[in-house]
Amino acid sequence: MRRPWSDVAIKECGEPLQSLRGTFLCLEPHPYAKLGAPYGDQGDPFRLRASVIARLVRAQNQLIQHPDPEVGPLQLLVLDAWRPVSVQAFMIEHAIEEECGRRGLNPSKPQWQTALDEVKREVSRFWAPPSEDRSMPPPHSTGAAIDLTLADQRGAALNMGGAFDAIGSESLPDHHASAAKANPNSPEALWHQRRCSLHAAMKQAGFVRHPNEWWHFSHGDQLWAWTVAESIAVYGRVDGDACAAASSSATRSSPSRFT
Template sequence: MTSQHVVPPGERTAEAAVPWLATTSGADHREIVLLSDPRVGRIPVAESGEPLVELDETFGAARAPVRAGLARRLRSAQEDLLAEGLRLEVVEGHRHPAEQQRIIDRYSGEVLAEHPGVGLRELEVLTSRFVSPIAVAPHVAGAAVDLTLADADGPLDMGTAIDATPEMSGGRCYFGAPDIEPEARALRGILARALGVAGLVNYPTEWWHWSYGDRYWALVTGARSALYGPVVS
């Protein structure tokens, strides 16, 4: 999979959240910043103390718990999408650290099977394409959602299933993957515009993963600190 774009610090627009919206030709190959990058871990956390709140049924049956500030932004994006006959279907929000560790263990085992003999640091980097180290994990902070677009008939085809690994999807899980159908690319663009304008940022290796207030969000937007640290509930 060819590297896509790092999201530079800047305003929280759709373009800042997913800058390849304007350059889908693949001509620009700036490096992706992964969650294992030391720059993410160096971001301080100024914990806001915002509670976890449960998203209502308009976001789907999961009723995912997220931080209150993230919930407000998701509702704003939802209002914009409803005007187009679309809505957000959220499948996961806050994740307990123990569950995060289970996902890390499972996927790192799959990576080792694909790359026998890989070193520990490289294993962490490869694993972080799909699941974050616990210390900086947006889901553990209640700052991230995994979601898709839906219409009156249900979830739409976004190019891969949610949670398709890079190996499983041939890299099509990357937001800017060049070899997805035009319809799926257009839908990813609609998703990015709605969520980017609402202040969320995308994790470029997972088109479905969007966050607000976590360390990755702070690095992407140039914020001095993250708003949300880990929540154990």
């Protein structure tokens, strides 16, 4: 499924990936590595572009100033960050298999083809295609996108009213908004408030949120550029420790005006 932001031009700035470890709480073991995703020798997934990490520090500081009503001071818990295209392809197949299992489908049987096609369409709402075309890279392959949630000061993840990577409406950012409005003392109201707190901290730091995922944020990639009406993205696909030389344009561009 082609995304509405796929046509945004990319002028790769060449900024390197840097580690999130030691600065942010990172989920261990890494959820996709645990499944056997093919990272190979491509390096640590808990990495982002340097300027994106600086913004993440700002979001973390913002959260510290706004404690959760139940658990007090908060911190970010990083679920996933940089992701090579090979892992993107692996995880899409895994998501399809998981969803088929949840629905009781056997994808090998011809009579289930229509139902299988529906599963693939639903999965594609949440997982970007593993495109090898450098003009339309999967967001996580750019080192500019991150999946995260909220945790308390002990490192325990908070209940956000929907599991990370869930395929379904509970993953939509405002899924609990109506229930929260109807009953401000309900669990749904707390979950909605937490999603709003995460979004507010990330937005203040310059990130945009994926329209279908409460946990996915980015800065400087095509989704970000499309959302904020910028004409170009400054981060294209990056492979391991080396930034992509060029994507849709050979012209270099400094990311400074976006920081």
